[in-house]
Amino acid sequence: MRRTLSLLALVAVLAGGCLHSKxxxxxxxxxxxxxxxxxxxxxxxxxxxKAGLYDKAMSDFQELRNFHRDDPLSVRAQLSLxxxxxxxxxxxxxxxxYEEFLQYHPRHPDLDFVVYRIGLSIYKRAPKxxxxxxxxxxxxxxxxxxxxxxxxxxxxxxxxxxxSQRGLDRVAGKELFISRFYAKKHAWRAVEGRAAxxxxxxxxxxxxxxxxxxxxxxxHSDGRPEDAxxxxxxxxxxHPDSRWIHSVDQILRHxxxxxxxxxxxxxxxxxxxxxAPAGGGGGKKPSSDD
Numbered sequence: 001m002r003r004t005l006s007l008l009a010l011v012a013v014l015a016g017g018c019l020h021s022k023x024x025x026x027x028x029x030x031x032x033x034x035x036x037x038x039x040x041x042x043x044x045x046x047x048x049x050k051a052g053l054y055d056k057a058m059s060d061f062q063e064l065r066n067f068h069r070d071d072p073l074s075v076r077a078q079l080s081l082x083x084x085x086x087x088x089x090x091x092x093x094x095x096x097x098y099e100e101f102l103q104y105h106p107r108h109p110d111l112d113f114v115v116y117r118i119g120l121s122i123y124k125r126a127p128k129x130x131x132x133x134x135x136x137x138x139x140x141x142x143x144x145x146x147x148x149x150x151x152x153x154x155x156x157x158x159x160x161x162x163x164s165q166r167g168l169d170r171v172a173g174k175e176l177f178i179s180r181f182y183a184k185k186h187a188w189r190a191v192e193g194r195a196a197x198x199x200x201x202x203x204x205x206x207x208x209x210x211x212x213x214x215x216x217x218x219x220h221s222d223g224r225p226e227d228a229x230x231x232x233x234x235x236x237x238x239h240p241d242s243r244w245i246h247s248v249d250q251i252l253r254h255x256x257x258x259x260x261x262x263x264x265x266x267x268x269x270x271x272x273x274x275x276a277p278a279g280g281g282g283g284k285k286p287s288s289d290d
């Protein structure tokens with residue numbers, strides 16, 4: 001009986017550890033003091049890292065962190081540990097390691113590199129397909145917001161701007177993906193909401209001109225030809241060479257659709273008492289006197 005209880009307790013402890021597990025830190029490996037001088041340890045660690053022998057390099061850098069914390073090389077070793085995680089493709093662990101470094105050394109001269117790497121660690125995990133969740137792309141963009149103003153002399157500005165634009169294109173692509181879906185269903189109000197938001201929030205995205213064309217089509221189909229024409233004029237002004245201008249012109253040649261009347265499609269929360277819509281499943285059917 002005692003043996004059974006002991007086994008159950010062990011299973012519970014292991015299960016609890018799984019439930020509350022976190023990404024491995026860059027500093028969670030056990031090492032022993034080798035007796036070498038800090039400079040020798042760091043030089044060997046760099047040599048191992050350049051050779052791709054990351055586990056051996058981590059042991060060296062961790063030895064510096066554990067036994068020579070007051071040496072300036074210990075700070076460089078901490079950043080190298082984060083860099084090894086990144087090079088190994090362990091982007092979650094790398095992100096936390098860079099963020100930990102940032103927390104400990106907020107005025108370090110390589111701070112621009114650290115911020116660049118934090119955003120890149122997030123960006124590397126974002127899906128490339130437009131139909132997938134792009135919250136990681138948004139997170140990377142947010143991490144890089146204001147990078148050029150914060151680090152005007154950084155050599156990573158061009159790379160950050162390029163990757164931020166790609167991330168923005170992914171986010172805009174996701175919104176356009178949803179807009180296309182609604183357009184196939186002729187759900188023009190839903191198309192208006194998505195396309196208008198895309199145009200307002202991501203005007204420099206690769207898909208901005210297509211979003212404008214889709215917004216013009218939605219307005220025209222929803223009985224709002226004046227708004228459609230206004231969008232068409234903006235499309236010409238912002239994207240004079242866009243192939244979507246011709247598509248919009250073809251749409252505007254047809255008679256506009258009828259304006260959507262929301263009251264013709266009452267929803268349960270529009271009915272007094274929260275009941276079912278009129279004429280459907282227990283609600284009172286309107287008479288000619290209503």
